Amino acid sequence: MKKAWLSALLSLTVVAGVGSTALGEGSMRVFMGGERIVNSMGSSNANSVEDLVNKMGGFANYDQGSGKMEIIKPNVNILVLEGIQQTRNKTVVFSNPIKGYSDKNVPRTFNAFVEVDNAPVAKDLRMQLVLISPEGKEVDKGKEWKYSTQNANSFYFSEPFVSTKLETYGTYTIQVRMKTEQFKSYIVVGENTFTVGR
Numbered sequence: 633m634k635k636a637w638l639s640a641l642l643s644l645t646v647v648a649g650v651g652s653t654a655l656g657e658g659s660m661r662v663f664m665g666g667e668r669i670v671n672s673m674g675s676s677n678a679n680s681v682e683d684l685v686n687k688m689g690g691f692a693n694y695d696q697g698s699g700k701m702e703i704i705k706p707n708v709n710i711l712v713l714e715g716i717q718q719t720r721n722k723t724v725v726f727s728n729p730i731k732g733y734s735d736k737n738v739p740r741t742f743n744a745f746v747e748v749d750n751a752p753v754a755k756d757l758r759m760q761l762v763l764i765s766p767e768g769k770e771v772d773k774g775k776e777w778k779y780s781t782q783n784a785n786s787f788y789f790s791e792p793f794v795s796t797k798l799e800t801y802g803t804y805t806i807q808v809r810m811k812t813e814q815f816k817s818y819i820v821v822g823e824n825t826f827t828v829g830r
Contacts, residue, residue, distance in 0.1 A: 660694070664703040665750075675699060689821045691752050693814065707749040708808050708822030716743045716790045724788075732827035739795040744774075744806050746822070751785040754812035761791050762809060766802025766828075801829035 660678060662670035673681075678694045678701060685692040690705035714728035730742050744761050751757055761774035774791045781787075798804060805825050809818035 658696075658699060660699050660701055662701045662703065664705065669703075686817075686819050689819065691812075691815050691819065704750070704752045706751045706810065706821045708810075709747045710806060710808055710822050710824040711745040712806060712824050712826055713743050713745060716745055724790075730826050732829075733798065734828075734830060736798055736801055736828050739797050741792065741794050741796070743790055743792045744824075745788065745790045746808055747788040748808075748821075749786045751779070751781045751787070751810070752812050752815070753781050753785055754814065755780055755782060756813045757781050758811050758818075759789075760809045760818065762807045763793060763796065764805040764807060765798075766800055766804065771798070771804070772796050798828045803827050 658675035659672045660670075660675045661668060662673065662681070675696070678696075681701065682692040682694065685703055685705075688705075689708075690703055692701055692703050694701040711726065712730045713726050714730060716727070717725045719725060724745075726745065733740060746759070746761070748759075757779045759777040759779070762770055763772040765771050772793055774793070777789055777791075779787060803825050804827070805823050807820045808822040810821045811818045
């Protein structure tokens with residue numbers, strides 16, 4: 633998955649930067665996970681690259697002084713399950729993954745389990761789960777989770793959706809949204825889907 637994401641980003645950033653460095657503007661170097669992925673690109677492309685990275689579920693931090701842009705792509709997995717329990721010895725037990733429901737307009741209770749690796753290092757990382765209807769509207773929103781990832785940037789959490797009414801047939805999406813004190817807007821960093829109907 634990282635290779636596919638990296639290939640798409642490289643293709644788009646190279647196309648964006650071809651003509652601009654010849655115009656005499658500042659040069660930008662792009663890094664991901666400490667590895668340089670673009671040697672020289674016009675700095676005027678910084679905002680476009682940041683927007684692109686955000687839409688692909690990542691964060692871009694551009695330092696104009698050094699001409700360095702660091703891309704952070706969290707690795708997020710989300711499971712939609714009937715239930716999640718934790719035993720006394722801290723073992724997490726999952727029950728019945730949900731692929732879909734046959735009927736609409738029935739209150740449903742289900743759980744989302746989220747595992748995050750390579751989160752941005754932050755004092756105040758915030759995450760939220762949002763349930764999106766087939767029409768693209770918010771159906772339900774979970775609480776805002778807060779983490780400090782200065783010592784460890786891998787963690788997991790679970791959140792129940794209780795008596796949630798799924799009013800239309802189609803594919804519902806559970807999105808994982810993330811932001812930090814440095815990145816003020818929520819960015820969708822992962823999602824999973826289930827269907828209502830046959």
